[in-house]
Amino acid sequence: MSTVDTSAKRSALAPFGKPFAAAGGVLGIVAALLPWVTFVLNDGNWPDKSTLQFFDAPFLVTGFRWHVLLLGILVLVAAFAPIPSRGRVIRALGWGLTLVSFVNSAYITVKGGGLGAITALDGATAFGGVVGLVAGVLTILAGYGIGIEPVGEWKFKISTPVAYLVLLLSFGAVLYAVAAMLTTGGVGSANPYAGAIFLSFLGFAAGVLGALSGVGYVRWLSALSEQHRVFSVIVLAACALLLPFTEAGNEYWMTVAANIGIYAATAIGLNIVVGLAGLLDLGYVAFMGIGALVAANFSGAATAYFGFDLPFPVAAVIAAVVAGIFGAIVGSPTLRVRGDYLAIVTLAFGEIFTRSAQNDIGGFTNGSNAIPGVPALSLFGAEFNKSISIGAVKLPAGVLYYVLIVLLVAATMAVFANLKFSRIGRAWIAIREDEDAARAMGIRTGKMKILAFLIGAMLAGLAGAVFAHKNGTVSYESFKFLESVTLLAAVILGGMGSIPGAVLGAALLFVLPEKLRDFEDYRLMIFGLALILIMRFRPVGLIPDAHRRAEMVERADENAEEAHVEAKKA
Amino acid sequence: MSTPVLEARDVSMVFGGLKALKGVTLTLEEGKIVGLIGPNGAGKTTFFNCLTGLYTPTTGEVLLKGNVLPGDPAKVTDAGVARTFQNIRLFPSMTVLENVMVGRHVRMKQGPLASLFHGPAYQRGEKAARERSRELLAFVGLNGVDDELSRNLPYGDQRRLEIARALATDPAVLLLDEPTAGMNPQETEATQQLIFRIRDTGVSVVVIEHDIKFIFGLCDSVSVLVQGELLVEGTPEVVRADPRVVEAYLGKPPEEVQHDVEAAAAAEEEQA
Ligand SMILES: Nc1ncnc2c1ncn2[C@@H]1O[C@H](COP(=O)(O)OP(=O)(O)OP(=O)(O)O)[C@@H](O)[C@H]1O
Ligand SMILES: [Mg+2]
Numbered sequence: 001m002s003t004v005d006t007s008a009k010r011s012a013l014a015p016f017g018k019p020f021a022a023a024g025g026v027l028g029i030v031a032a033l034l035p036w037v038t039f040v041l042n043d044g045n046w047p048d049k050s051t052l053q054f055f056d057a058p059f060l061v062t063g064f065r066w067h068v069l070l071l072g073i074l075v076l077v078a079a080f081a082p083i084p085s086r087g088r089v090i091r092a093l094g095w096g097l098t099l100v101s102f103v104n105s106a107y108i109t110v111k112g113g114g115l116g117a118i119t120a121l122d123g124a125t126a127f128g129g130v131v132g133l134v135a136g137v138l139t140i141l142a143g144y145g146i147g148i149e150p151v152g153e154w155k156f157k158i159s160t161p162v163a164y165l166v167l168l169l170s171f172g173a174v175l176y177a178v179a180a181m182l183t184t185g186g187v188g189s190a191n192p193y194a195g196a197i198f199l200s201f202l203g204f205a206a207g208v209l210g211a212l213s214g215v216g217y218v219r220w221l222s223a224l225s226e227q228h229r230v231f232s233v234i235v236l237a238a239c240a241l242l243l244p245f246t247e248a249g250n251e252y253w254m255t256v257a258a259n260i261g262i263y264a265a266t267a268i269g270l271n272i273v274v275g276l277a278g279l280l281d282l283g284y285v286a287f288m289g290i291g292a293l294v295a296a297n298f299s300g301a302a303t304a305y306f307g308f309d310l311p312f313p314v315a316a317v318i319a320a321v322v323a324g325i326f327g328a329i330v331g332s333p334t335l336r337v338r339g340d341y342l343a344i345v346t347l348a349f350g351e352i353f354t355r356s357a358q359n360d361i362g363g364f365t366n367g368s369n370a371i372p373g374v375p376a377l378s379l380f381g382a383e384f385n386k387s388i389s390i391g392a393v394k395l396p397a398g399v400l401y402y403v404l405i406v407l408l409v410a411a412t413m414a415v416f417a418n419l420k421f422s423r424i425g426r427a428w429i430a431i432r433e434d435e436d437a438a439r440a441m442g443i444r445t446g447k448m449k450i451l452a453f454l455i456g457a458m459l460a461g462l463a464g465a466v467f468a469h470k471n472g473t474v475s476y477e478s479f480k481f482l483e484s485v486t487l488l489a490a491v492i493l494g495g496m497g498s499i500p501g502a503v504l505g506a507a508l509l510f511v512l513p514e515k516l517r518d519f520e521d522y523r524l525m526i527f528g529l530a531l532i533l534i535m536r537f538r539p540v541g542l543i544p545d546a547h548r549r550a551e552m553v554e555r556a557d558e559n560a561e562e563a564h565v566e567a568k569k570a
Numbered sequence: 571m572s573t574p575v576l577e578a579r580d581v582s583m584v585f586g587g588l589k590a591l592k593g594v595t596l597t598l599e600e601g602k603i604v605g606l607i608g609p610n611g612a613g614k615t616t617f618f619n620c621l622t623g624l625y626t627p628t629t630g631e632v633l634l635k636g637n638v639l640p641g642d643p644a645k646v647t648d649a650g651v652a653r654t655f656q657n658i659r660l661f662p663s664m665t666v667l668e669n670v671m672v673g674r675h676v677r678m679k680q681g682p683l684a685s686l687f688h689g690p691a692y693q694r695g696e697k698a699a700r701e702r703s704r705e706l707l708a709f710v711g712l713n714g715v716d717d718e719l720s721r722n723l724p725y726g727d728q729r730r731l732e733i734a735r736a737l738a739t740d741p742a743v744l745l746l747d748e749p750t751a752g753m754n755p756q757e758t759e760a761t762q763q764l765i766f767r768i769r770d771t772g773v774s775v776v777v778i779e780h781d782i783k784f785i786f787g788l789c790d791s792v793s794v795l796v797q798g799e800l801l802v803e804g805t806p807e808v809v810r811a812d813p814r815v816v817e818a819y820l821g822k823p824p825e826e827v828q829h830d831v832e833a834a835a836a837a838e839e840e841q842a
Contacts, residue, residue, distance in 0.1 A: 415686060422685035422692070423678045426664070430672045433661035440622060440655075442647035442676030442739055451682060
């Protein structure tokens with residue numbers, strides 16, 4: 001159905017493709033240079049002096065207007081440079097322009113009092129937003145006019161040193177983008193427009209990422225990084241370790257980034273169960289909870305079950321093992337039930353965990369009073385939650401936790417990658433694809449599925465142990481159904497079976513609420529809406545696994561072939 | 571007489587009220603190719619499923635080299651019986667090479683720890699598995715498509731890939747369920763040659779096929795299954811001449827079938 005739509009659009013728009021792209025690009029640049037607000041809003045200047053009164057330096061573009069300018073230029077480049085899948089790239093850039101313009105215009109309208117603020121009022125004019133929107137829509141149409149071809153494929157091979165350089169630069173850019181994403185709009189409520197700035201930034205990032213993926217760069221890069229797995233993990237970890245030295249290097253963002261890291265590590269574990277083995281787990285966060293509780297009870301906290309404290313590494317290992325045992329127990333019904341029924345079993349387990357933790361069954365959880373006062377970790381006398389200085393450089397508080405968690409994420413990634421490309425990983429994927437065929441290949445599917453649950457749960461338990469010390473309080477409240485669903489959403493959103501996908505998914509899902517404090521009550525709604533939109537327009541996830549991507553391709557050709565065979569038989 | 575490599579004794583299978591198999595007995599001598607033919611719904615695939623442990627037969631037993639096979643597909647494969655499926659069941663989003671490497675699963679020794687740490691022994695095992703898989707792909711005639719996704723292969727190639735994947739388990743017995751369905755005459759001919767070559771490597775084969783020309787040209791012995799019952803069993807010549815087969819198998823007037831059969835015989839002579 002959708003193919004018919006696009007082809008119809010293409011035929012009508014075909015002659016306008018390039019002219020529209022040119023017009024869209026130029027208008028985008030113009031929009032960046034125009035004022036966007038006719039007066040100063042109550043909460044102060046709309047970001048980066050895009051208010052008319054402050055429009056004294058029109059060619060000094062900053063903030064979102066810099067993004068609009070950049071998108072305009074990119075549209076022009078994409079329209080005239082020889083690139084693969086031009087239509088796709090231009091459409092993505094058009095969406096970027098549209099989103100940035102829409103977010104800013106809508107927000108000004110709502111906050112500043114009506115449409116006058118973004119058009120003309122009292123003799124002043126501010127058509128930046130309108131022109132930006134027109135540019136965006138024109139560019140999207142241009143994309144359809146040029147035609148949506150398959151994502152570009154880059155066939156050429158490069159030598160290892162060049163590959164290393166490319167990976168280094170690309171991951172460096174990712175680091176920069178992450179730092180920018182974290183810090184746009186500033187901390188908490190310091191900036192009245194933080195939420196809008198952030199959303200606008202996401203629009204820009206989505207446009208650029210879409211263009212890069214359309215032109216084939218993302219696919220090529222992910223193939224490259226799978227080829228050089230070890231190097232990629234090391235570089236990524238190194239890049240992550242540099243984050244404290246960027247703008248994001250303050251206590252607030254270190255804490256947020258560390259929390260993201262904990263959930264990212266957990267999401268990677270879940271990705272083994274869901275993404276590789278194809279087993280839907282709706283109660284996964286319970287394993288993280290179990291890990292956290294075990295660690296808390298061995299931490300020497302006042303209300304801990306055991307009156308002594310174990311060194312953290314020992315406690316962490318015990319936490320992982322206990323969580324793993326529970327994982328194997330929960331996984332054992334997979335021998336009998338499949339699909340939706342298994343999902344229900346895991347859902348029930350998650351619920352059992354919360355209820356028993358709430359009621360302090362066994363005395364391990366301290367019920368609704370939680371276990372407070374879990375001491376911060378320390379190494380050689382340096383407490384992980386204090387700031388430290390290396391020579392002359394003073395690093396923000398929480399940086400040691402951040403480092404620990406980066407290492408944790410890197411380790412989980414390595415575990416995931418190594419397993420994925422092994423006999424066991426292949427068996428999991430085979431089970432996901434066709435369980436009966438997998439058994440016919442000699443795979444003991446029952447054992448393998450329990451193993452997936454066990455390893456996934458161990459990783460979650462480990463992350464939970466770090467969580468306990470980092471947050472200082474362990475309460476069942478942190479491990480409820482909503483968290484399980486969010487983790488699952490992170491895995492699906494990022495791309496099932498893909499490692500960078502799980503990290504990106506976790507980052508987005510756990511940063512968004514932080515950034516959208518502005519919108520308070522609408523937070524979950526925006527969140528859900530975004531998820532629905534992404535699943536509608538990019539069902540493979542943001543950074544899909546190379547294999548998974550193919551699976552989502554229309555099955556029409558296959559059906560046609562089956563019909564052919566039937567016809568031949570008859 | 572030596573023990574047959576595969577022996578099904580009096581296998582029956584009942585689904586609710588439906589008797590899909592009624593005491594079927596089949597013997598496969600080492601190094602032979604046995605054909606299994608019969609009309610749609612005769613129970614051929616069901617018989618394969620009973621042989622491989624996917625179904626547990628209501629009565630009867632299956633022996634491999636004199637030992638009773640366990641009722642678990644994974645263990646049956648481990649013991650040395652591999653199969654392909656009538657409706658191709660590859661792992662669609664794995665590459666061609668990975669599909670065959672899944673077939674090596676049961677012959678590889680890596681446990682969870684080796685898979686986690688990728689030590690030297692692990693690397694050697696992977697390399698060996700990869701090489702063996704490439705050999706098998708070349709053996710079935712699939713070259714230069716290692717990194718394609720299996721679902722993107724043409725139909726005939728998917729069937730051959732399924733055979734390579736089954737061979738990767740180092741089977742003593744290979745069960746092929748309609749290996750030429752949907753193939754053109756050239757591909758069918760190539761498949762026939764492939765099955766001969768497989769037999770020549772010492773693997774015994776059972777083939778289900780509707781194409782009687784193909785079966786008579788290929789098999790040392792043919793069994794005819796009709797409504798769950800073994801109707802006739804014998805060399806192609808014997809089966810071809812049996813009037814009950816002619817009548818029951820295709821349900822056509824005998825002359826017409828006779829014509830088909832003669833055409834098949836003629837084609838066969840042409841080849842020779
Ligand atoms: N799992 C099952 N449950 C119930 N009935 C089944 C099952 N599997 C097969 N049957 C029935 O058993 C009978 C034999 O089916 P089977 O698939 O073995 O036939 P076949 O000889 O392979 O036919 P074809 O040539 O069409 O492949 C059919 O009537 C089928 O409906
Ligand atoms: Mg059949």
